[in-house]
Amino acid sequence: MKRILSRMLVAAAVLMVSALPAFATLVVNGGFETGDFTGWTHGGYTADTDVSDWHVHTGTYAAHLGPVGSDGILSQALATTPGQSYTVSFWLQSGQTLIDANTPNDFHLSWDGGVIFSLVNAPLFGYTQYSFVTQATSSSTTLTFGFRNDPTYFFLDDVDVSPVPIPGAVWLLGSGIVGLIGLKRRMRK
16 A cells, blocks of 8 residues: 555656646746847837836846837747647836826737737736736747837836646646545555
8 A cells, every 4th residue: 555655656746747837938038137128029119118227026127118109019929839828927017107197008918919918098006917828829929018108107027928838737637536546446445
């Protein structure tokens, strides 16, 4: 009985390790730690958009996004696997103040052209993490942030896109169920 239980524990430990994410983030310079937009395509209205050490979530730098009048864009093409699920996460702060409460702002996130997150006329809020699970349909997926904030800024930091490790989790759950069934049968004898 002890030998079987020991083997089950070793198998469960191996499966737990296999359930851990095998890949680092797909995003280049997601924390803007190069001090600029290296790895990103910067388009749309680019005025009042930069990387600075002011209003940072972690590390030394964050993106400051404050175009007036029309949207700026930050995008990055990511190497993805069709059918694979990905977790997309980022930290965002709105610099909107009470004085600026009636001025327009918008912020949105698109995954391969489809909007998966949108804020319009957002009030002042501190750094908040947003996280979504989405699926890739091709071997290259474009992650795009669009933004405008009259006359202040959104602050963006710690952008991450990582594969969801579902296969390992499924194996872990299945092995646990099989182990419990085996243990129950063994105890009946």
